[in-house]
Amino acid sequence: MSKRTRARAALTTLAALTALTTAACSSTNTHGTDEAPSAPRTRPTTSHHATPEPPPPSAADGTDVNACTDGDCEITVTKPVTLHFPAPDGSGRATLSVTEVGLNKIEYEVKSGDNSSQGAVTGPGRGCRTYLRAHGSGNSCGTLDNTRPSPRAHTVVIKATTSTHGTPLLHIVSP
Numbered sequence: 822m823s824k825r826t827r828a829r830a831a832l833t834t835l836a837a838l839t840a841l842t843t844a845a846c847s848s849t850n851t852h853g854t855d856e857a858p859s860a861p862r863t864r865p866t867t868s869h870h871a872t873p874e875p876p877p878p879s880a881a882d883g884t885d886v887n888a889c890t891d892g893d894c895e896i897t898v899t900k901p902v903t904l905h906f907p908a909p910d911g912s913g914r915a916t917l918s919v920t921e922v923g924l925n926k927i928e929y930e931v932k933s934g935d936n937s938s939q940g941a942v943t944g945p946g947r948g949c950r951t952y953l954r955a956h957g958s959g960n961s962c963g964t965l966d967n968t969r970p971s972p973r974a975h976t977v978v979i980k981a982t983t984s985t986h987g988t989p990l991l992h993i994v995s996p
Contacts, residue, residue: 892995908933909977910955927981927989948982970994
């Protein structure tokens, strides 16, 4: 067989394969009816029924920052805010400034008298607890449970978390 004959045979085979592929992939109605072409069949998935994710948690006080003025609130934080609440020694007001908020992120600073503390949380299901006392403060950050902080004598407890959905939540609990 000559080179020219082999080349023609290859071109003929290629043309036939192209025509078959085009016909197989076409969505043109070839049934001679007014029906729309049927959707291509897909293989069923092998995964089990997926459990839908629960909705993001809703805070008891919604997004109302004014609910925190008495030192007892649970709010969803959607933007930087400044909150004022009773200082742990009863001598005035403490200030909590949320400086940065985003999906899976909350950063804040707390001031009361000469005491100050900062916290930052990044990642789903993470959080910080700040313990604000008359003569000092402290932080503990990491993976936190979803329970409400318990009141402590002479201490304001602040819990800033991101839910598993990434929603920043803030709890303040006063004695």
